[in-house]
Amino acid sequence: MAVKTIEWRSDSVRMIDQRLLPTREVVRTYRDYKGVADAIRTMVVRGAPAIGVAAAMGVALGIKGFAGKRAETRFNTVAKALRATRPTAVNLAWALERMERVLKENLSLDPAHLFRRMREEALAIYREDIEANRALGRFGAELLPDPCTVLTHCNAGALATAGYGTALGIVRAARESGRKVSVYADETRPFLQGSRLTAWELRKDRIPVTVIADNMAATVLRGGRVNCVIVGTDRTAANGDVANKIGTYPLAVMAHRHGVPFYVAAPLSSIDLECPSGERIPIEERSPREIAEFAGKQVTPKGVNIFNPAFDVTPAELVTAIITERGVAYPPYGESLRALKERA
Numbered sequence: 558m559a560v561k562t563i564e565w566r567s568d569s570v571r572m573i574d575q576r577l578l579p580t581r582e583v584v585r586t587y588r589d590y591k592g593v594a595d596a597i598r599t600m601v602v603r604g605a606p607a608i609g610v611a612a613a614m615g616v617a618l619g620i621k622g623f624a625g626k627r628a629e630t631r632f633n634t635v636a637k638a639l640r641a642t643r644p645t646a647v648n649l650a651w652a653l654e655r656m657e658r659v660l661k662e663n664l665s666l667d668p669a670h671l672f673r674r675m676r677e678e679a680l681a682i683y684r685e686d687i688e689a690n691r692a693l694g695r696f697g698a699e700l701l702p703d704p705c706t707v708l709t710h711c712n713a714g715a716l717a718t719a720g721y722g723t724a725l726g727i728v729r730a731a732r733e734s735g736r737k738v739s740v741y742a743d744e745t746r747p748f749l750q751g752s753r754l755t756a757w758e759l760r761k762d763r764i765p766v767t768v769i770a771d772n773m774a775a776t777v778l779r780g781g782r783v784n785c786v787i788v789g790t791d792r793t794a795a796n797g798d799v800a801n802k803i804g805t806y807p808l809a810v811m812a813h814r815h816g817v818p819f820y821v822a823a824p825l826s827s828i829d830l831e832c833p834s835g836e837r838i839p840i841e842e843r844s845p846r847e848i849a850e851f852a853g854k855q856v857t858p859k860g861v862n863i864f865n866p867a868f869d870v871t872p873a874e875l876v877t878a879i880i881t882e883r884g885v886a887y888p889p890y891g892e893s894l895r896a897l898k899e900r901a
């Protein structure tokens with residue numbers, strides 16, 4: 558893809574402002590960790606792997622000029638600010654833990670060398686994410702018939718990752734392997750990641766895409782218009798319960814009702830073996846304004862109660878397979894996910 562989601566350039570972090578897509582392509586530059594934390598919180602950058610990469614780059618920026626004990630104290634401040642941005646995607650905590658390990662191993666370095674080492678690690682997380690997406694894309698593509706039409710929810714594409722995408726990575730890999738593939742994209746209320754972002758990036762890649770409002774998915778499934786559903790995940794628990802964008806769970810229920818396979822594209826960085834089941838996954842609640850307003854216009858009576866959970870949990874029993882960069886996990890997920898994640 559011509560447009561980069563996130564990029565490290567001249568010791569600053571550049572991100573396309575996803576809030577403005579599809580009508581405006583504005584790239585923002587951040588030179589300190591506070592700016593990066595703000596960008597994650599306000600959804601300039603979003604999608605579990607992308608916010609993991611952003612957090613790692615934020616730590617590198619934050620640690621610049623520090624060494625030894627002072628670097629450790631500084632890390633705690635920086636990590637606290639980044640961790641507080643969004644709670645559901647485990648990639649963020651995963652990236653912070655990885656950066657902390659590298660910091661602790663290199664506390665004896667002088668500030669310039671420590672900064673270089675931390676920057677190197679953030680860039681490794683960036684590169685590995687793209688490699689993981691390409692690998693899981695190839696595994697996933699093998700599951701698809703030819704021709705194939707995929708229904709997806711939210712945006713688990715290049716914009717949600719360092720590049721290529723997870724759910725959309727499978728679509729891209731299928732196309733690269735010569736298959737004919739098209740996509741139905743749920744609009745994804747209230748933030749419209751499907752209609753704004755998924756449609757935007759698929760169109761850029763000339764992959765046929767049809768946008769539907771979320772409440773049309775049952776009609777699409779019952780009409781036999783799609784061969785499978787593929788979604789991403791913010792955190793998948795050890796038992797295979799899947800947290801993803803709000804509206805994923807009803808989609809899984811509907812896919813089950815209509816006998817359509819429901820696949821989850823999950824890089825290992827989004828699988829949390831420490832979390833036994835979906836009940837323990839923290840679900841972010843976002844501002845009521847996301848529901849109360851549409852395109853800047855008030856669409857609910859002022860003062861009405863609003864509930865705005867950003868994610869839901871799909872129980873493992875509704876998930877046909879979980880596709881990772883090391884292969885495809887099938888039920889029982891308690892065993893298959895552990896085997897994949899712990900394989901060296």
Ligand code: MRU
Pocket residue numbers: 603604605606646710711712713714717718722723724750788789790791801802803867
């Ligand atoms: O609130 P968002 O836009 O960050 O939510 C994103 C999703 O739910 C994605 O499906 C998930 O992060 C996987 S992205 C590869």
